Amino acid sequence: MNKVNYHWNEETINHFIIIANYAKPSEVKQEIEDFVENCCQLEDGETEEDLVESLYNQVFNQYDKVSPI
Numbered sequence: 001m002n003k004v005n006y007h008w009n010e011e012t013i014n015h016f017i018i019i020a021n022y023a024k025p026s027e028v029k030q031e032i033e034d035f036v037e038n039c040c041q042l043e044d045g046e047t048e049e050d051l052v053e054s055l056y057n058q059v060f061n062q063y064d065k066v067s068p069i
Contacts, residue, residue: 005054013059
């Protein structure tokens with residue numbers, strides 16, 4: 001896997017943060033995998049796994065900043 005940090009639309013990140021409020025991390029990852037498979041177009045050298053990892057990490061980095069302690 002490439003360690004590339006893709007730019008994701010803030011609405012996309014917020015959508016998955018909302019899901020993360022109610023679902024287990026494994027369920028969020030499955031939702032992200034479904035989103036990437038069905039809604040994202042790969043460009044040269046990209047893999048679905050790269051996109052999933054990038055979005056998952058960005059969602060949970062933001063989630064950690066906004067979730068109550």
